[in-house]
Amino acid sequence: MPSLARHPRLTADNYLIAEDGADSRHEYIDGELYAMTGVSDPHGLIVGNISTRCCAQFCVASLANPSPTT
Known part of the structure; x- marks a missing residue:
């Protein structure tokens, strides 16, 4: 059975840096980003x-x- 690739969780500071000026908005929940609808x-x-x-x-x-x- 293939395993899913794990990606490192974001810190709150990295989330804020990435979200600043981004074209779309995201929710930050427990180190994961979730796209928000417009x-x-x-x-x-x-x-x-x-x-x-x-x-x-x-x-x-x-x-x-x-x-x-x-």
């Missing part, structure tokens, strides 16, 4: 909408129930 325009729009709604709800709740100051 963000699409619809994804950015959805995230922005959710963020706006959450912030609006939080602001309304904070105004309705202000925390006491000591």
Whole structure:
């Protein structure tokens, strides 16, 4: 049975050096790199909408129930 070639694990410092200026982004997990998918325009729009709604709800709740100051 053929064995898979082992490659050395990256250190966090080497990961940061390699990731700086790279064309694609990667996740660093336990010395291994995993490619991340790109963000699409619809994804950015959805995230922005959710963020706006959450912030609006939080602001309304904070105004309705202000925390006491000591």
